Amino acid sequence: MSACLLGQAVRYDGKDKYTALIAQELNKYCHLIAVCPEVEIGLGVPREKIQLTQIGSTIKALKMPEQTVDVSTELKSFAIQFVKKHALSALVLQDKSPSCGIDNTKLYSQSGEQIGLGSGVFATTIIDLFPQIKVVQASQLQNSEDIERFVQTLTK
Ligand code: SF4
Structure with a gap:
């Protein structure tokens, strides 16, 4: 689960995106693992924003404002390592x-x-x-019913 949703102050601006309903309700059913991919690749808190930029047919994650540093490969490699390390059935992302x-x-x-x-x-x-x-977004889990339905899809 995105670490900022669980209340960790890992956003680029040093804030979190704590979402009590998701954090508390999901915690009843699941073992939650917090992950912030941007922190995991060493970008730090606070940090410069990154931005998705279309370059030809490819989408890159570039550090702002210079747009000279591309962190796409690091984010991809971390995603693969993260999945290999944890037995994940689902991810709730910001x-x-x-x-x-x-x-x-x-x-x-x-x-x-x-x-x-x-x-x-x-x-x-x-x-x-x-x-x-x-993989779902936090906006897809807006109430207890959404969360129950989501959990049920994991147990089928
Ligand atoms: S990278 Fe993901 S987990 Fe980290 S602050 Fe941004 S949305 Fe939250």
Whole structure:
């Protein structure tokens, strides 16, 4: 689970995104593992933002504001290591993040214009390489019923 959702102050701005309902309800059913891919690859807290940028047919995670440092490979490698280390059945990830977002993260051109929405590099790597792991966004778990339904899909 994205560590910021569990209350860890690991966001680029030194804050968290604690979501009590998800953290407390899921904790009743599951063993939760907190992960912040950006911290795990050594970006530190606080840190410069990273941004998804379309370069040709590839989407890169570039450090802002210079956009000269590409951390995509590190995020991909960490995602693979993380899955190999833990027996995961599911992941709950924070929306709109260049690492953790799914289909709702701002995607930019090289000249800095927003050209659409994409998925974060950590999330994409796990979805593409490990389809057996159910990956959802926090916004999909908005109430106890959503969470119960989600947990039921894991036990089938
Ligand atoms: S969204 Fe993901 S990368 Fe960003 S702070 Fe939360 S856990 Fe870390």
